[in-house]
Amino acid sequence: MLKTETIIIILAAGKGSRMKSNCPKVLHKLGGKTILEYVLNTAKSIKPKKIILVCTDNIKKILSKTQNISVEWVIQKQQKGTGNAIIIASKNFSNNENIIVLYGDMPFISKESIKKLQESKKKSNLSLLTSNIEKPEGYGRVFRKKGKVISIIEDKCANNEEKLIKEVYSGTFIANGKDLKRWLLKINQNNINQEFYATDIVYLAYLEGKTISTVEPVHYKEILGINNQLQLSILEKIIQQEISNNLMIAGVKLKDPYHFNLRGTLKHGKNIEIDTNVILEGNIILGNNVKIGAGSIIKNSFINNQSQIKEYTIIENAKIGKNCIIGPFSHLRNHTILNNETHIGNFVEIKDSIIGKKSKIKHLSYVGNSEIGSRVNMGAGSITCNYDGFEKLKTIIGDNVFIGSNTELIAPVKISKNTTIAAGTTVTKNVDKPCLVYNKKKQKHKENWIYTKKNDKKNTN
Numbered sequence: 051m052l053k054t055e056t057i058i059i060i061l062a063a064g065k066g067s068r069m070k071s072n073c074p075k076v077l078h079k080l081g082g083k084t085i086l087e088y089v090l091n092t093a094k095s096i097k098p099k100k101i102i103l104v105c106t107d108n109i110k111k112i113l114s115k116t117q118n119i120s121v122e123w124v125i126q127k128q129q130k131g132t133g134n135a136i137i138i139a140s141k142n143f144s145n146n147e148n149i150i151v152l153y154g155d156m157p158f159i160s161k162e163s164i165k166k167l168q169e170s171k172k173k174s175n176l177s178l179l180t181s182n183i184e185k186p187e188g189y190g191r192v193f194r195k196k197g198k199v200i201s202i203i204e205d206k207c208a209n210n211e212e213k214l215i216k217e218v219y220s221g222t223f224i225a226n227g228k229d230l231k232r233w234l235l236k237i238n239q240n241n242i243n244q245e246f247y248a249t250d251i252v253y254l255a256y257l258e259g260k261t262i263s264t265v266e267p268v269h270y271k272e273i274l275g276i277n278n279q280l281q282l283s284i285l286e287k288i289i290q291q292e293i294s295n296n297l298m299i300a301g302v303k304l305k306d307p308y309h310f311n312l313r314g315t316l317k318h319g320k321n322i323e324i325d326t327n328v329i330l331e332g333n334i335i336l337g338n339n340v341k342i343g344a345g346s347i348i349k350n351s352f353i354n355n356q357s358q359i360k361e362y363t364i365i366e367n368a369k370i371g372k373n374c375i376i377g378p379f380s381h382l383r384n385h386t387i388l389n390n391e392t393h394i395g396n397f398v399e400i401k402d403s404i405i406g407k408k409s410k411i412k413h414l415s416y417v418g419n420s421e422i423g424s425r426v427n428m429g430a431g432s433i434t435c436n437y438d439g440f441e442k443l444k445t446i447i448g449d450n451v452f453i454g455s456n457t458e459l460i461a462p463v464k465i466s467k468n469t470t471i472a473a474g475t476t477v478t479k480n481v482d483k484p485c486l487v488y489n490k491k492k493q494k495h496k497e498n499w500i501y502t503k504k505n506d507k508k509n510t511n
Contacts, residue, residue, distance in 0.1 A: 055099040056168070057143045057227070060134050062086055062105045062154030063126035068278040074152040075107045078282055081289040083311030085276055088157035090119065095161045096199060098150070102142050104135045104159070105154070109220070109374060131245025132221070133237045145228035151248070153221050155276045157285065171224045175260035176252065178202075179222040181273050182266075189218030189273075190249050192264065200264040202249035210224050217264075219249065220273040226284075229260070238384040319355065343377060351382075354390075371407075402442070406449065417460065420445040429455035436461045 066075025076086035093101050103121040105113075110123050111141035114188050124139045129192035136151060143149055148171060152159060163179060168175040178199070180192050190202045191212055203212050203220045212465065225233075233251035241247060254260055267273055276282050279380050302318060304310050306326035313331045319338035329341050332350035336342075340353050343361035353359065353370045360377030368382040374405035380394045388394065395412035406424035409419060415429035419442045420434050432453050434445040437463075445459050446465030453459075459477045465471070465481045472488035481487055 054148070054226075055147045056096065056150060056222075057100055057102065057147045058093045058096065058098045058150045058152060059102045059104060059136060059139045059408050060077065060086075060089055060093060060138070060152045060154050062089075062103060062109060062153065063129065063135055065106075065129060066155075066277070067222055070279070070284075072108065074112070075243075075276065076105075077109065077112060078276070079313070080276075080282065080286055082315075085157045085282075086113075086154045087117075089152055089154050089159060091163070092159055092161055093152060096150075096164055099147065100142075102139045103154075104139050129245075132248035133234060133246030133250060136248055137234050137246065140227075140231050140234060143227050145226075145231065145381070147227045147345060149227050150224045150228050151222060156220070156222070157276070158269070158272045158274060158288075159222065160272055163265070163269075163272055164449065166265045167222070167224045170263045170265045173261070173490055174263035175229060176225045176255045177223060177263045177265060179267055179273070180254065180264045181220065181270060182216045183218055183270065186213075186216055186218045190221075191215035191438060193219040198256075199252065199264060199464055200256050201253035204247060218273070219252075220267070221248070225251070225255075229255070235337055263302065291450070304439075314350075325361070337372070340374075346377070364384055372436060417445075419443065420447065421459040422447045423449035423451065425449055426451045426453070428453045429457065430455040432459075433457075434459045434461060 051266055062076045064075060069075050069078065071169055077084045080088065101121045102124055104124045104126050107125050110125065113119055124142060124417055126135050126138055149162060150167065165176050168177055170187040180291065187207050190204050191208055192199060192215065193201045193203050195210065204476045230251065233254040236312040237246050237250040237253050238343055241245055252262065252499060271288055276283060290311055293312045294304055294310055298304055298307060301320060302322045306325050309326045310324060311329045313329065313332055315332045316330055317335040321339045322336055323341045325342060327345045327346045335349060335352040337353060337355035339356045343357045343363065345362040346359050348365045349367065351365050351368045351370070356373045357370050357374040359365065363377035363380045367384045368386040370376065370388045371392065373391045374388050379397050381399040381499065383399065384459055385402045386400045387404045389405060391408045393410040393412060394400065396412070396414065398411050398415045399417045403420040405422045406426060408424055409422055409426040413429040415428055415431065416433040418436040426447055434454065435458055436442050436445065443461035445461045445480045446464045448465055450468045452470045454471055454475065455475030456474050457471050460476065460478045463477055463480055466483050468484035469481050470486050471477060472486065475489050477487060
């Protein structure tokens, strides 16, 4: 006997008007990924014959540009309900295939629960994913007689007695393609919203005498959908708590797990300490013995062994070597590379630059489009002037260079190794060999001058 192939349909064409956002509902971020991405990943884990994604043309355009998704696109141009969405998708599946319907706004649906549905389908014609909950408001109720499922009553259509039913329907089900197509042709728009409800197929199956089974999800959270910003934030808390728990079990020390956010992936070594209100985004790699101070934000970066990120530091798309000290209040922007044992201090901003081993930039400096050698010391207030109004220009500094405070390096410029630049110097030309560089300035004194605060003016006696 040939194995029946499985097709998964994901319904993701809802407008999401209650989100009050220009972003399509299923493309809102949850734990650093789109809501839809969770459902797609779970669907792929089942290894179906194909995945059919029912969405709007706008969602297709966005996803086609941002992600490489192997799906069959089906566009629902008019919002006529979930039943209509499946009818449109039915052209893409055959009679002898099992059809699983998932929802793009239910991110926590699991592979295990879908497997339970598939097992249940072997003994029934239609299998539904349902759950018993204390507060069923907003969900369709499972209406039974003598234990048998008769129909699904939409929350908006339920009377006071029916609203007391605790068993709710998630919308997820599995059915044979031939049965599903037949039922879909019989549903109508005779309801409060004048839409084609996919839930109507349950009553049609009952009228035909078909066997209807139900299974509960492995976890209650799997039936939680997202319709507004409040529900999105509730699910965000759930996923962040799970992330924190898993990290702590894996040995990461979170000083305040309730105020930590990982919006992406984290690979880490041993003895990691992360203080309160830290946000990690994108792909993060931490070596051994890394400490991250309170309020820091790190995106798509690698931090090697024994490095310390002090409080309120922002790091974006950077690579940090071993035994580095960064912050507090530092900002490492795109394409920054710090070699081992570098120190970057208070209110220092670095962009598109490589900093050599044991170099120090400790206070109030900007470094952009630069290559800085080893054991370089940049004094407070020193900056590379890398932009001439038209293009970004490069600064190259050799090893063992000492740069005094409040120095301006006007790019493009090269500084030889072992050079000393005096405080307050403006460097406009290349320094080809070690020397002392300074701008001669005459200090003047005006005698018999006293500052008095009167009408905010300077007066002389």
